[in-house]
Amino acid sequence: MSFELVVIGGGNMGAALVGGLLDGGVVERDALAIVEPSPGRRAELAGLFPDLTVVDEVPPCRSAVLAVKPHTVPAVAAGAVAAGATRLLSVAAGVTTRAISEAAGEGVAVVRAMPNTPALVGQGVSAIAAADGAGDADLDWADSVLGAVGLVVRVDEGQLDAVTGLTGSGPAYVFLIAEALIDAGVLAGLPRDHAEPMVAQLLVGAAALLERDGDPAALRARVTSPGGTTAAGLRVLEERATRAALIDAVQAAAERSRELGA
Structure with a gap:
């Protein structure tokens, strides 16, 4: 057959x-x-x-x-x-x-x-x-x-090299962020066996909102109150150039993909 x-x-x-x-x-x-x-x-x-x-x-x-x-x-x-x-x-x-x-x-x-x-x-x-x-x-x-x-x-x-840098390598970036959030939760006083499922569900829930609404900037603004806790946390991330680091990571992975395929 x-x-x-x-x-x-x-x-x-x-x-x-x-x-x-x-x-x-x-x-x-x-x-x-x-x-x-x-x-x-x-x-x-x-x-x-x-x-x-x-x-x-x-x-x-x-x-x-x-x-x-x-x-x-x-x-x-x-x-x-x-x-x-x-x-x-x-x-x-x-x-x-x-x-x-x-x-x-x-x-x-x-x-x-x-x-x-x-x-x-x-x-x-x-x-x-x-x-x-x-x-x-x-x-x-x-x-x-x-x-x-x-x-x-x-x-x-x-x-496809750009795809490799973004979604091919992207899960590793998300997992690194998850690791950092779990460690941050532990540092803040949470047991690790609580922080791990909490972060996993955080990512699932945030992804579901993004899939539904499709506008990450609007979603971020919605959860950020003037002078509030989220604004304080985001200020640190922006000062540490987190956004630029992620952009550079995708570019580096895409370039490496081009080198490997040459």
């Missing part, structure tokens, strides 16, 4: 995609397969996804997700095409659509994506870019795959 979709690579991202695709009903269980060379990991995947096909070699398929290490992408792409795939979606960092297309050959639609780690809990952000020769239908397909694990935006490939 020929599978509708094969996910090549059963690591964290590959497994997250499979879980999202199944939970969202994007692909039927019998039309989906995972390819994973490690016997131990295959056993884990079989436990996670009962009755799903988990194999060590690419089976006949119509499309494939390349969730593998960047240096293996060209060979894996060629193998997927040899198995019949006419659409490829790569979630490997730094591998250009040109490199993938050259390995895949003519007549294969290639889409490159930059997801981020919150995809592991279905709350990711993924940016997708099409290779020359890939059309709107191919982007729609990639959108449906990655939409199973979060938000998807369409960009030009040249913008």
Whole structure:
């Protein structure tokens, strides 16, 4: 039989995609397969996804997700095409659509994506870019795959370095802020086992407000009373150039992404 979709690579991202695709009903269980060379990991995947096909070699398929290490992408792409795939979606960092297309050959639609780690809990952000020769239908397909694990935006490939700096590396910035807030709560007198869930819920709640209202400046102003506690705290953050530091961090990560992809 020929599978509708094969996910090549059963690591964290590959497994997250499979879980999202199944939970969202994007692909039927019998039309989906995972390819994973490690016997131990295959056993884990079989436990996670009962009755799903988990194999060590690419089976006949119509499309494939390349969730593998960047240096293996060209060979894996060629193998997927040899198995019949006419659409490829790569979630490997730094591998250009040109490199993938050259390995895949003519007549294969290639889409490159930059997801981020919150995809592991279905709350990711993924940016997708099409290779020359890939059309709107191919982007729609990639959108449906990655939409199973979060938000998807369409960009030009040249913008993927900026995406890497912002949402690819962004979770680490948020986690650093969370660490600092937890430590601050402890310093202020809270037990750590109270501060940790409080900060986690703080971030979840603030994100929900931002998603609903879409204007961070207005939300900040709403919670900042003249001469109040929040104003005092924000004054320190502005004096310490927190805003500029975050902007510089995104720029540095984007530049490093460009260097690695050169």
